[in-house]
Amino acid sequence: MGKHLRNLLLKEEIHNIHDKTELCLYAADRIQHLEEVIKPALAQGKIVLCDRFTASSIAYQSYGRGLDYSLVEQFNQIATNGLAPDLTIWLNLDVRIGLQRVKLRGEGDRLEKAALEFHQRVSQGYQALAIRQPQTFITIEANQPQALVTQAIQQVLVKHFQDFAEI
Numbered sequence: 001m002g003k004h005l006r007n008l009l010l011k012e013e014i015h016n017i018h019d020k021t022e023l024c025l026y027a028a029d030r031i032q033h034l035e036e037v038i039k040p041a042l043a044q045g046k047i048v049l050c051d052r053f054t055a056s057s058i059a060y061q062s063y064g065r066g067l068d069y070s071l072v073e074q075f076n077q078i079a080t081n082g083l084a085p086d087l088t089i090w091l092n093l094d095v096r097i098g099l100q101r102v103k104l105r106g107e108g109d110r111l112e113k114a115a116l117e118f119h120q121r122v123s124q125g126y127q128a129l130a131i132r133q134p135q136t137f138i139t140i141e142a143n144q145p146q147a148l149v150t151q152a153i154q155q156v157l158v159k160h161f162q163d164f165a166e167i
Helices: 002-010 019-043 054-064 069-080 095-105 116-132 146-166
Strands: 088-092 137-141
Touching (some): 002 019, 088 116, 088 146
């Protein structure tokens, strides 16, 4: 179900979706993903890695779309029931370079095709979150070659897992 919701939201034909409807559907996708994947994995003692979570809702729906921050936070709280990541890694990349990379991959989705200004606001949202949550929000500069970005991610994860093992 969650995959279907996400695929629907990323289709280019969905161009007249109201910002609050988009927020609701992403929250529904998050609930489904939590119930089907994350909670069962955590119950088994597994480590869970996600490519997007609540920070994305803040960046995209609050900063990008201009929805009230507290409204987006309320939806995140409802969707996760307070479950929060131990670590968030943000790959900070100049917006124009990121959009160029999307074009190299081929046809972008609805969000990737949004105006430059939207992507700049999203980036500002991630920057604000990195400042607000410095203990759990790690920024990696992604303007460097892919191998160096990969190495930086691996270093962060190894350190985090070592710190976690010491607890």
